[in-house]
Amino acid sequence: MIKERLKIFRDKIGKENKEIGGFLVTNLKNLNYLSGFDGEGFALITNNKNYLLTDSRYTEQAQKESPDFNILTDEPNKKNARILSLKKILVKSKIKKIAFECNNLSYADFKKYSESFESIEFLPTENIVEQIRMIKDKEEIIKIKKAAQITTESLKDVFEMIEPGVRELDIASELAYTMRKKGAQKESFDIIVVSGERSSLIHGKPSEKKIVEGELFVPYFLANSTASLIDTLLGIFFKYNIS
Structure with a gap:
């Protein structure tokens, strides 16, 4: 290649x-x-x-x-x-x-x-x-699919820990750990986890703030499954209303 x-x-x-x-x-x-x-x-x-x-x-x-x-x-x-x-x-x-x-x-x-x-x-x-x-070859397409799979599966796994009282920092740390455990080498950028009044921060950093019932919750992250540093893999902008 x-x-x-x-x-x-x-x-x-x-x-x-x-x-x-x-x-x-x-x-x-x-x-x-x-x-x-x-x-x-x-x-x-x-x-x-x-x-x-x-x-x-x-x-x-x-x-x-x-x-x-x-x-x-x-x-x-x-x-x-x-x-x-x-x-x-x-x-x-x-x-x-x-x-x-x-x-x-x-x-x-x-x-x-x-x-x-x-x-x-x-x-x-x-x-x-x-x-x-800009034109992805076969090797890159395989890696992109792998990264997309890791990203999706990691979010599903971390859903289990999301509940009122959990800090944004805890969720971000768990996402990072889960992605690496599934094969990612790193995150394509710093994981964004914001909630409530902080959910308007487009590039907000995870904080000590705890998840509150009924608030908007926004995680945004990308897995990088290879050292080739592919930047655009799979973006998830997820809104989750805790009830």
Whole structure:
């Protein structure tokens, strides 16, 4: 699946600008999508090679998760370590133009790269990988269905503990625990559990408030069944009147 994604990615880059010799992937979700790596770092994808740059904490993980990539590691917090690693690649590849994700790369990093590689032109791009990710492949569809199943089953299980006197925090904690017990790796965002007068808080955080009979109760949460960080899985906006 990773090989197929990389092929689609390279084809898209070629259509955008045939002069691009490499692409810096710094968005961690995009990095995971294209490489399978679920750690910290970035990738340089050239016309015929894939490089993953991370630090020594992730060496073993990167080798297991990204077998299609050449792994380059450095020491954590070492000054200019990523620049030096990148330089090793660029000296050999003789790349003249590199595209980067302008929505993700900070100005400080852009300036650092530009000054370190004066002979290379850095070209800003927007949402190249995101556009590819909009069309879900078979693997993603399976994961989305799994996450939807976990989300639905978890809510049904937690219903049994919802009664007057239970705190919003208790319900949120039980939802998180139940989802992980059923196979979720994490929640896609912080679980929202609000009730009564707090139910109008669209992004409200669970509080010490206790559920009161007859009040509106709103849980909103998404299970994430995979490290691929799929954000949009299944949204449930549930209104429950306790009687």
